[in-house]
Amino acid sequence: MQKEIQIAQLITALQKGDVTAFDQLYFEYAPLLYNRIFKLIKSPEIVEEILQEVFLKVWNMRAQLEVDRGLKTLLCRIADNLAIDHFRKASRDRALQEELWTSSVGFYLHTEESIFDKEKQRILNEAIQLLSPKRKEILTLCNIENKSYKEVASMLGISANTVSNLLVSAMKDIKNYIHSKYEGA
Structure with a gap:
């Protein structure tokens, strides 16, 4: 019960832009969120980036935070969504890489065929001459x-x-x- 009151006071102070309240919030929840994200994404650097994004989102939406709503649940949902976004982006990047690879192979084959066609044409012209x-x-x-x-x-x-x-x-x-x-x- 005491912790719930502290969290409610923390949210109220955060809504007013209190940086100290934000720091307390960070130190309270960052370890939990780090471990949660790390279970999904095994890269410490990426986990740190996502963790920073979570708290940046919280800071930006501080005025909309509700004292009686579960802050922990909100933070976990934001963290999960950002981790999923990371996987989506990685998937799109792989698809883009594959598309670029396919088009570069196609370009290479087209160029090779063009060179071969020119060589065939040159030999045919020699034969005709x-x-x-x-x-x-x-x-x-x-x-x-x-x-x-x-x-x-x-x-x-x-x-x-x-x-x-x-x-x-x-x-x-x-x-x-x-x-x-x-x-x-």
Whole structure:
């Protein structure tokens, strides 16, 4: 009963902004709250931070404290909520770290693919440059300009069969060149 009266007097003084009352409140409840938070969070540094936040909240809400309400219960609830907030933040940070990791891996793979595509394009261009002028022209007309064998044959004054044979030969030469480049790599 005596302790309840002391706590009630402490709260009344605290409501008026009495720093000494706040210090007494801190020394009375800090060990209990420290042990309670430490059971949840095993890091002394983080426990200290949360403990400071608990008492900062109490100081900021001192005018709203009620003499007849359980101060210990209030302090424990604040401590528990702050510990839970800490776990939520840690969880979000891990999720953020994982998201950053995933996006950086994706960026790396995209960059690697881009480099590989450029290298393939370079080798393909080299292979095309090595073709005879006639094969290069037929390849360009058929595969790049999407003209039919008949259209190309008419343009070049040769048969559609010759266009087909020259295109097949050009593709074979390109394939052999690319194959030789990748075997050498």
